[in-house]
Structure formats: C-alpha cells, structure tokens
Amino acid sequence: MLTTTQNEIIVKEVKSRGDLRKFVQFGIDLYKGNPYYCPPIFFDELNTFDAKSNPALEVCDFVVYMAYREGKIVGRIVGIVNHRANEAWGVKKCRFGWFDFVDDYSVFKALLDAVAAWGREKGMTHLNGPVGFTDFDKEGLLIEGFDYNAPMASLYTHPYYIAHYERYGLTKESDWIEFQITPPEQAPERMRRVAKIVEKRFNLHIVKVKSARELKKRYGYTYFDVLDEAYQKLYNYQPMTDKQKRYYCNMYFPILNFDFVTMVANEKDEIVAVGLGMPSLSEALRKCGGKLFPFGWYHLLKALKAKKFTDFDLLLIAVRPDYQDKGVASLIFDEMTPYFRQYGIQRVETTSILETNHKNLSNFVIFDHIQHKRRRAFIKEL
Numbered sequence: 001m002l003t004t005t006q007n008e009i010i011v012k013e014v015k016s017r018g019d020l021r022k023f024v025q026f027g028i029d030l031y032k033g034n035p036y037y038c039p040p041i042f043f044d045e046l047n048t049f050d051a052k053s054n055p056a057l058e059v060c061d062f063v064v065y066m067a068y069r070e071g072k073i074v075g076r077i078v079g080i081v082n083h084r085a086n087e088a089w090g091v092k093k094c095r096f097g098w099f100d101f102v103d104d105y106s107v108f109k110a111l112l113d114a115v116a117a118w119g120r121e122k123g124m125t126h127l128n129g130p131v132g133f134t135d136f137d138k139e140g141l142l143i144e145g146f147d148y149n150a151p152m153a154s155l156y157t158h159p160y161y162i163a164h165y166e167r168y169g170l171t172k173e174s175d176w177i178e179f180q181i182t183p184p185e186q187a188p189e190r191m192r193r194v195a196k197i198v199e200k201r202f203n204l205h206i207v208k209v210k211s212a213r214e215l216k217k218r219y220g221y222t223y224f225d226v227l228d229e230a231y232q233k234l235y236n237y238q239p240m241t242d243k244q245k246r247y248y249c250n251m252y253f254p255i256l257n258f259d260f261v262t263m264v265a266n267e268k269d270e271i272v273a274v275g276l277g278m279p280s281l282s283e284a285l286r287k288c289g290g291k292l293f294p295f296g297w298y299h300l301l302k303a304l305k306a307k308k309f310t311d312f313d314l315l316l317i318a319v320r321p322d323y324q325d326k327g328v329a330s331l332i333f334d335e336m337t338p339y340f341r342q343y344g345i346q347r348v349e350t351t352s353i354l355e356t357n358h359k360n361l362s363n364f365v366i367f368d369h370i371q372h373k374r375r376r377a378f379i380k381e382l
Contacts, residue, residue, distance in 0.1 A: 009074070009110045014064035020049060023066055026073045027100045028290055031156070038150040038282040039290035041300075044251075048137070049078075055243035056133040059084040063118050067101070067111050075101030075108070079115035080133055081122050085238035093236075094119025094382065096129035097137065100157075101164075108164040120382050127380045128173065128236075130155065135237050136248055140176050140352055140375030141165060148180070148372050151313045151349050152281045155375065170378035174235045176352035178373035179364050181314075183340035183348055187333060188366055195334040198327040203267040206335050212253040215261075221245050223263060223271045230318035235354055235377070255304055259339050260312075262332045266323075273319040275332035279303050280311035280349065310346040317363065329363045 014023050024045045031037035047053035049064065060082045067075035080095040096115050101107045116127055131139040138155035143162055150156035187195075198204065209215045215223065224245040231237045240248075253261075256278055264273035284303040288296030303309070319328050340348070352375060353360050 008069060009107055010068045011065050011110050011114045012068065014066055017046075019066070020046060020064065022073060023064060023076050023098075026066070026076050027098065030100050030102070031158075034156075035286075036146065036148060036150055037156045037286075038152050038154075039285050040152075041285070041292065042290040043292060045290070048133070054133070055241060055247050056082075056238075058243065059238070059241065060133050061122060062133070063115070064098075065111055065114050067107050069107070074104065075111050077101075077111040077115055079118045080131075081119070081124060082133060082238055084241075085134075085236060088239055089236070092123060092125040093128040093379075094122065094124035094126065095131050095133075096127060097132045097139070099130050101161075103158070103160045105164050105167060109168060112168060116382055125382055127170070127378075127382055129378060130157075131236060131377060134240075134244070135231060135234070139236075140377055142373065142375050145178070145373030149280070149282050149311065149349070151351065152285060153313065153315060153351050154178070154373075165378055168380070170380045172376055173379040174377045175355045176375050176377075177355050177361075177371055178352055178375075179350045179369045180372050181348040181350065181364060182368040183312075183337065183345055184367065185341060187337040191330050191366060192334055194327045195330040199331060202323070202326060202328075204264050204272070204328065204331065206331060207263040207265045207269075207271065208258070208335075209261070209263075210258050212249075212256070215253065215258075216249075219271060221249055223274050224249050226271050226274050226320050227316065227318045229320055230324075232321075234357065257304065259343075260336065262335045264328055264331050271320075272323045273317070273328045273332060275314075275317045275329070275336065277312055277314040277336075277348075279306055279309045279343075280313050282311070306343075308344045310344065312340070312343075312345045312348045314348050314350050316351065317360065324359060333363070 028039045051057040063079045065077050078098040142157045146159050228240045260277045262275045263271050281303050284299035287299045
C-alpha cells in the first residue's frame with residue numbers, strides 16, 4: 001500500500017511476512033561492520049510483530065512502514081498506540097520505534113510524517129519515541145557512548161540520528177543513563193554491613209533456585225508481579241496483563257544462568273525483590289548476525305553456558321514499593337558479588353536507568369564505575 005511520496009521516496013506499509021523479514025534485516029544491515037552494535041535474534045524480532053506470539057499487541061494498535069528510493073530500502077519505522085499505557089498516564093501518545101534510516105533527512109521526515117499522520121487518525125496528540133510496545137522493548141536514542149559495546153537489551157543508534165531528530169522539532173522528554181562497573185573482589189564492607197542489618201530488621205532472606213521449572217513451581221509468576229509493581233511509576237510504563245507476564249517470563253527465564261538470579265523474600269516467603277543478569281551475548285550475536293541457523297545457536301549456547309566470561313549484563317533490579325528505601329538491593333549485590341569473581345567477570349554493564357530514578361542510581365555509585373552512555377526519549381506535539 002502506497003502511503004506517501006517525498007523527494008522520490010516511497011513509503012509503504014509492511015503487511016506480508018516476507019516484507020517483515022526485509023524490515024528486520026534492514027535494521028541489521030544498516031549497522032554492518034559496526035563493532036559495537038548488537039543485532040537482535042532475528043526470529044524473536046519477527047515474532048514481536050505477531051499477535052499470536054506477542055500479547056502486548058492485544059493492548060496496542062500498530063503500523064509498520066518501510067521507505068524506498070529507486071526500489072532500495074532506505075528506512076523503516078513502527079507507529080504504536082499503546083492504549084493501556086495511555087490510559088494509565090492520561091495521555092494520547094503515538095509512539096514510534098524500530099526507527100532506522102540512512103543519513104538523509106528526507107528519508108527521516110517521510111517516515112516520521114507517515115507515522116504522525118497515522119497517529120492523528122487515531123486521535124493522538126503527541127509523537128513519542130524511540131520506544132517500543134512496552135518498557136521491555138528497546139528504547140531511547142543513544143546520544144552518548146557510541147564507542148562502547150551495546151548489550152542485547154539496549155538500543156544502539158548511529159550518531160547522525162541526533163541531528164535529524166532535532167531538525168524535525170523533537171525535544172527531550174526523558175533521559176536514561178548507563179554505567180559500566182568494575183566488580184570488586186568482594187562486596188564493599190559498608191554494603192555487607194547494610195545487607196546484614198536489613199536482612200535482620202525486616203525478616204528477609206535470599207532465595208536461590210536452580211531452574212525456571214523450580215522457580216515456577218515454587219512461586220508461579222509472583223516474581224514478575226514484583227517487577228510490575230516496582231516499575232509502575234517509571235516513564236511510559238504499561239501495567240502488564242497476565243498474558244504479558246507469562247510471555248516475558250517464558251521468554252527470558254529458561255535461558256538464564258540461575259547463579260545470577262537472586263530473589264529476596266520476607267517472612268511469609270513472598271518475593272519482595274528480584275535481581276538478574278546474564279553473560280553478554282553481544283559478541284555471539286555479532287558472529288551470527290542474529291540468525292540461529294545454521295550455526296548461530298552454537299555461539300549463543302556457548303556464551304550462555306560459559307563457566308568463564310569477561311562481560312556481564314545486569315538486566316534489572318526491582319524492589320516491591322513497600323520495601324523500597326530500606327536498603328534491600330544491598331542483599332542482591334552482596335549475594336551476586338562472589339559469582340563475579342567465580343566467573344572471571346571484568347565488566348558489568350547496567351541497562352538503562354532513568355536519570356530521575358535516584359533510588360536505583362544510588363545502588364551503583366558505591367562501586368568503581370563510569371557513566372558511559374546516555375539515551376533519550378523525544379516528544380513532539382502533533
């Protein structure tokens with residue numbers, strides 16, 4: 001379906017599975033040769049846009065566009081209306097994500113104009129991005145830290161994107177920052193002291209399980225309820241449906257090394273905090289270009305099962321609201337630190353943390369660290 005033309009650029013809506021494969025591949029090819037970019041797992045990326053696979057689409061309308069010049073793909077974008085998030089925040093945002101393009105402002109403008117027009121038809125009042133369907137998708141334009149490795153869970157973008165965003169009139173709505181931490185030989189004494197005090201004062205204990213099956217049998221999906229409650233007040237967050245909780249749990253937990261899954265429970269054995277991470281898969285995904293076959297699965301499995309590795313992605317730390325501001329995260333760090341030494345980890349990469357989330361930021365300043373990346377969500381009135 002032809003939607004618009006501009007300076008010989010044709011923007012078409014993506015409808016077929018074959019074109020969606022081209023959409024995903026373009027996003028990978030645009031970064032070919034970049035030593036810091038981490039491609040997505042191709043199959044997972046395709047399923048993100050499949051309503052049968054991704055329950056987030058039950059609460060979202062979306063449209064997928066690609067831009068062509070002389071028959072060649074030169075850009076892509078997704079327009080999203082997350083009704084559940086808009087209702088929770090009392091806004092009418094048309095989100096945009098998966099926004100990649102060659103260094104040509106006319107391509108940028110044609111794609112974003114197409115999403116803006118679609119959003120206005122849906123009754124939306126603002127453009128907002130780059131973000132995804134939910135907070136668990138990649139989000140935030142990279143504006144600092146282009147010469148550092150991109151974790152699998154983080155969005156990497158070319159430096160030239162920034163000027164096009166600003167030229168279009170998009171302005172800052174929120175920033176995230178990221179840290180690279182050098183893990184200590186042992187947990188700092190102050191943290192260990194705090195952990196022992198918190199554990200005793202609030203009748204808490206560490207929970208360790210050995211597999212996703214054991215975790216599900218013992219706690220069901222209640223550990224994901226902790227994430228949902230902890231993130232409710234964070235930027236753009238959409239309260240999860242039960243289907244979404246099961247979807248994310250079933251996607252991520254089976255592949256984790258449970259040495260790096262730490263939970264804290266109270267005297268009722270209710271999970272009140274969760275911390276988890278995994279070996280960096282960036283290099284493995286670069287080797288296979290995001291394709292599992294014929295040999296991509298081998299590189300990923302080797303990285304996941306490694307007994308020694310240097311780079312670690314700390315995916316999240318979440319504390320139930322009624323246990324926040326009590327030092328509970330210190331128990332998670334105190335329990336994880338010996339594993340950093342056991343596996344030979346030299347660098348810990350945090351995922352994006354809102355610059356206004358001072359509670360979370362304070363967890364990291366006690367360690368030897370650098371704040372090496374910044375990413376931004378933009379907004380513009382339609």
